[in-house]
Amino acid sequence: MLLDRVDLTITAEPPGASRDAAFDHALEVLRQRRDEFRELGYVPKEYINLLKKAGIYRASTPATFGGEPQPPAEFLEQIEEISTIDPATGWVASFGSALTYFSALPYSTQEKLYKKGIDLTFAGGMFPMVEAEKVEGGYIASGQWMFASGCAGADILGIGLKGGPETEGKPVTALVHPDDVEIVENWDVAGMRSTGSNNVVVKDLFIPEEYTFIRGGTPTIEEPLTRYPALAYAAQVLAVTTLGAGRGALDYIRDQGAGTKSVTGGAAKGNRSVYKLGLAHAEAELRSARSYFYETTRDVWQKAVDDTPITTEDIVYLRIAATHAAQAGRKAVLAAFDLAGTGAIYNSHPLQRFLQDGLVPAQHAMLQENTLEASGALLMGFEAGIPSFP
Template sequence: MSATTLLHPVPRDATPPADAPLPLEAVLAEVAARRTEFTTLRHVPRDMVAQFKRAGIYRAGTPRCFGGDAMAPADFLKIVARIAEVDGSAAWVASFGSANTYLAALPKATQALIYANGPDQVFAGALYPAQPAARQDGGWLVNGQWKFASGCMGAEWLGVGIGGGPGVKPVTAVFPAARVEIVEDWDVVGLEGTGSHDLRVSGQFVADDWTFQRGGAPIIDEPLYRYPAVCYQAQVHASVNLGLAQAALDIVNEMSGGKVTTTGAPRMADRSYFRIELAQAEAQYRGARAWFFDAIESVYAAILRGDDVTAAQASTLRLSATNAAQVAADVIRAAYRLGGMATIYSKHPLQRIVRDSMVVTQHAFLSSGVYDGAGAVLVGVPPFPGYP
């Protein structure tokens, strides 16, 4: 399925039924109208998540054997970037339509229970800090509190990290959302609407069949689940910054042809330094975006041919994602600087974009540590544990 197939066409004057497929453009219009609400609430509410479902976003990572679309990564990432052009928080929450790729590592019978009510299931989680769990017959007794559960307010299923330790990846324990307490402590500047609250679990038993290791071998044998899951999650976050950067460039370009400034200086479009820096920012952005999608499409094509993903290919996916996120943030700062004094007002759209983009670059999957791991792969020495 391509990205455009999510744009379910309907007549302009038609009102689709409440459960009918929804064109992506209609979703984008709703996001644009409500993005201030998302910031105020500090989460994207469930009725908006329901619209994402109607647009097919939360079945994009669901296996076809359970009625999902198992969409090619590049197609889904372009949708995330398009939403981010309108609002970063909404795109971040929508990006977890990819998170069901993690669930493909669960036993197939468990997955069948998750998708029993349909393929449009929202999974969110918080793995860290991983908490010790007491072993019991057939499972674990889970207690603890975890941070950064983006999108938890609209999720049907929530995962938390248990076990782990030095050099050992934690295991994710999956619960119905009703069995997990959401601690509403998301008080930040940037991506405020993602609802990345803490999760708390008190004395809840989880059976072994409801646990998996993030990035573990998938049970589902479909092409999407042979794509590196951790790399994919880094890429959905990077796509948010790509969309934000496109919006920033569009905004400052539109500003350039406006009226003469209050000081009587020429329009920005008439200033050579403005044109030069804008062109440089455009070139940086397009270069980073092109490599990002080229790496994704190259690896997925190899998977479709039946090839295994190599460590070098996975490292390139991580490196190109980090580069895309970081370059996009630089481009956004350049756009902010080129916008001049007008951009300092709190309600100027570039204010929100700058803040959101800085939060994206702080994510561990896109940190400067990725450069160390990628450099190690390039020179042929062992990277740090867990990379890529």
């Protein structure tokens, strides 16, 4: 059975100074190893374990089962900080929020799962959704799924199955053990390479129904974090990596511009009008997007804490803030690249990390321009035009 083979012996340090020190240690190791992760094409398991010790992978474990769920803004700030060093590792760490999906599992399944441990790393390849054969007690699935970010370090994997009328068009996630899949190493990309978002394949795999749930489905437990909109949160944790990329890029530009001279012998690059204006404009736009992002997050979280109704409009504003953050972070990275000049075209240049990774989140289906169109439609009372949105 799935849970018999899951090893959850690595646990977080106690809250407070020990856990803060574990997080700081993980950041320092990341500074030293980020280039290695890019060469590998994934974040290795031993580094995931450092993030576990820092509490990243219990951030969405329900309190009902002994977890220490974090307010979304606090978790997002941690992912942003990781992403200022390496956005791809931030992307992998962001799935510390993914256990919010697990709240739609049967209560008894969650009880058994978290009895094994509450520091759980989940990765999923959801698409394309596959039509599984319904059999007594579960499903038999065969197929290949794309974009399984973080699959190299996951304790449990998820694969996407087609839902029916009973799921209202939402996909079904089936939980499987990493040993039951083949990982196809086809993640040959320029951006977010360290996420290791390879394909996963299963063949005639039986999956008990108790290990399936509707992605974004109704929670079987009642807590503030299970009341917070799950699909919007999934968009937010990806968007915040771009805020981190933008911050890392602008910090580099500021530090370099303060002291370097042009190779042509002219005035320091940073003392040119275009450099100073460009940096100031980029800072204003990035900080504005960030403020809106966190303000909206905290407003909706307070409703979840107070158990007051979270409206469609509330969720729409979360989606707008997430897409806007991804696009604003992307613009900040491009502004930094423009200001850096010719040197930034070299693969070895420090800005390449932020450029290559920072352009990717806004390409994601959850953060593309059409999500803004769908949001505007809902605000005016029209159909969103995107399944399961917002």
